[in-house]
Amino acid sequence: AQTVTQSQPEMSVQEAETVTLSCTYDTSENNYYLFWYKQPPSRQMILVIRQEAYKQQNATENRFSVNFQKAAKSFSLKISDSQLGDTAMYFCAFRSLQGAQKLVFGQGTRLTINP
Amino acid sequence: EAGVAQSPRYKIIEKRQSVAFWCNPISGHATLYWYQQILGQGPKLLIQFQNNGVVDDSQLPKDRFSAERLKGVDSTLKIQPAKLEDSAVYLCASSLDRGLASDTQYFGPGTRLTVL
Numbered sequence: 001a002q003t004v005t006q007s008q009p010e011m012s013v014q015e016a017e018t019v020t021l022s023c024t025y026d027t028s029e030n031n032y033y034l035f036w037y038k039q040p041p042s043r044q045m046i047l048v049i050r051q052e053a054y055k056q057q058n059a060t061e062n063r064f065s066v067n068f069q070k071a072a073k074s075f076s077l078k079i080s081d082s083q084l085g086d087t088a089m090y091f092c093a094f095r096s097l098q099g100a101q102k103l104v105f106g107q108g109t110r111l112t113i114n115p
Numbered sequence: 116e117a118g119v120a121q122s123p124r125y126k127i128i129e130k131r132q133s134v135a136f137w138c139n140p141i142s143g144h145a146t147l148y149w150y151q152q153i154l155g156q157g158p159k160l161l162i163q164f165q166n167n168g169v170v171d172d173s174q175l176p177k178d179r180f181s182a183e184r185l186k187g188v189d190s191t192l193k194i195q196p197a198k199l200e201d202s203a204v205y206l207c208a209s210s211l212d213r214g215l216a217s218d219t220q221y222f223g224p225g226t227r228l229t230v231l
Binding site (some may be wrong): 046047052093103104105106108 | 118119148155156157158159160163170171206208216217219220222223224225
């Protein structure tokens with residue numbers, strides 16, 4: 001079974017700084033999807049960014065980018081020019097292309113952006 | 116476009132009581148998911164429907180949990196009888212399901228259940 005590990009339970013940075021959230025995963029599959037989801041306080045979870053494993057180029061979405069290291073099974077999220085609205089729980093997730101294609105989440109990292 | 120709707124938003128019950136949650140997915144979304152999110156953990160999939168059929172319910176405690184999706188639209192998740200360890204946020208999500216694993220899952224606001 002696939003597992004996703006986020007080793008940083010909490011992080012805190014100042015507004016406008018850059019922050020990197022870590023994620024590692026375990027799988028024997030060669031192709032799959034990886035996601036970062038954001039869950040703001042008392043608000044719905046939303047997708048931040050996705051990466052397909054066979055694509056070598058790292059995904060970017062405005063201020064959000066990933067560093068995907070397939071061999072190391074590492075998938076970190078970088079947030080540039082952080083804003084107060086980035087304060088949230090961030091979840092890394094893995095989705096297999098086999099079977100029911102279940103989405104497996106990590107434990108989450110609570111990110112606080114300070115003014 | 117309306118998002119995923121869930122009700123109630125909060126529920127407090129005594130252990131051994133029963134409770135039901137309701138979810139209405141985004142219009143046209145074929146796939147519906149129920150997740151359990153225990154405090155301090157990531158969401159865990161309980162059951163996945165595609166239209167009326169169950170795709171995956173391997174992590175659903177079937178002795179006490181049940182779910183249905185009549186007519187392939189809205190869904191209910193029931194717990195009977197509830198245990199203390201069922202205290203969690205129950206999230207519903209839906210996706211368009213074009214057969215792509217890249218499909219975005221859209222989440223509802225969740226129902227926070229407290230079992231006393």
